[in-house]
Amino acid sequence: MSNIERSGTFPLGSRVVKRLGYGAMRLSGPGIFGVPRDRTTALAVLREAVSSGVNHIDTSDYYGPHITNQLIREALHPYPDDLVIVTKIGARRGEDASWLPASSPAQLTQAVHDNLRNLSIEVLDVVNLRNMFDGGTSMEPALTVLADLQRQDLVRHIGLSNVTPEQVAKGRRICPIVCVQNHYNVAHRADDPLIDELAREGIAYVPFFPLGGFAPLQSATLSRVAQGLGATPMQVALAWLLRRSPNLVLIPGTSSLAHLRENLAAAGLDLTDDALGELNGLTQRPA
Helix, strand or coil: CCCCCHCCCEECEEEEEEEEEEEEECCCHHHHHHHCCCCCHHHHHHHHHHHHCCEEEEECCCCCHHHHHHHHHHCCCCCCCCCCCEEEEEEEECCCEEEEEEEHHHHHHHHHHHHHHHHCCCCCEEEEEECCCCCCCCCCCHHHHHHHHHHCCCCEEEECCCCCCHHHHHHHHHHCCCEEEEEEEECCCCCHHHHHHHHHHHHHHHHHHCCCCHHHHHHHHHHHHHHHHCCCCCHHHHHHHHHHHEEEEEEEEEEHHHHHHHHHHHCCCCCCCHHHHHHHHHCCCCC
């Protein structure tokens, strides 16, 4: 069994993906804007990811913008039958590379069509609605637009990104939600109760920033555990996520072939009980 096979699988709606996937965000230029520094390597990373067994790629047409999806199309089209491409809408890029909300009905509809065109597909497997709303604005109108695009057979499944448990509950009253994509890692665990609830409902949770938000003491502990296992801190962080709950579906991103191989090898890393104890002690779950 290859390392990535050891990660297991989990459903995204009607599709089944390996729990260790690939996030394509970093394939475009600096600041996730413009063309990549090394186009040849960007294409090679995508091809190696799929040839290594990855069947879940996370992307968005506002990465670049447009550039990342165009790279995916160039590298992988026609796509393998089992490849699930998950995209996001709800944001756009300013000319200064800023990140701006884009949640009007016209903007959301255009974003779906932009993803379809640049990926060269007829239906999007999963579309995540990215929460870019201020505290006084409801996500429900935007999600209603996305549900209508689903009824038009342009979108197969719907997910949510950067949302609260309350927003997830409201979203599920509008349409079925197959995944939630939020900031979560061994040191940033505010979503622990949400993960457990989604697991009971058979809904995937897709964590981003597996090493983001670490304090120096936490980073030192992670490095010590990694050294004891003969692994890298990123591999340990990913392996812990795979152990955390069977509904966690990972999308570590990189534009480096070496880092891609390092990330995929994390599926084969066995964490000892002592290592798990140290990692679990990095932070306390919410009461």
